[in-house]
Amino acid sequence: MKIAVFPGSFDPITIGHVDLVRRALPLFDKIIVAVGINSTKKYLFEHDQRMKWLHQVFDKYPNVGVDSFTNLTAHYCKKIGANYLLRGLRNASDFDYEKTISQLNHIVGDGIETVFLIAQPEFSHISSTIVREIIIGGADATPFIPSEISIGSFQSRNFEVK
Ligand code: ADP
DSSP states (O other): OOEEEEEEOOTTOOHHHHHHHHHHGGGOSEEEEEEEEOTTSOOSSOHHHHHHHHHHHHTTOTTEEEEEEESOHHHHHHHHTOOEEEEEEOSHHHHHHHHHHHHHHHHHTTSOEEEEEEOOTTTTTOOHHHHHHHHHTTOOOGGGSOTTSOGGGOBOSSOBOO
């Protein structure tokens, strides 16, 4: 069984993430969208809120699961029997960063392969970072967010966006 883990912060999930998962569906038997919990990283949205959004978006796909993990991504893959990682490439800086991580995961994860999909042009400008800036700035992030998520439900530690 070909299982891929799609790891990320999903702070918040964007239509770019969803596009990547949908395009990868024919390649794997199962894709696990997994939130990596990094205690040193500051997130805009609470972990439970990010998980809830992932469920709202992906529960209707029978071959997609939603989970979270701590510590090394490669160890999590081993634990659940996944031999593949899924990542997206939007530009050259994604490539530079991802290359090293992929090479490390190949060693630490005993041959785990990272499968990269190039972002579609209509999504390659979308990142969670940009979406967070838009939300913090009080602008409408709806065009970048999956339709299953209601903008009214955006809540963070520090503020509420109506
Ligand atoms: P991280 O915190 O690990 O960077 P993200 O949640 O920001 O996690 O992103 C997870 C993955 O989704 C990364 O591989 C990233 O390249 C990919 N990704 C994010 N936005 C897009 C997009 N618009 N198109 C394609 N892939 C994307």
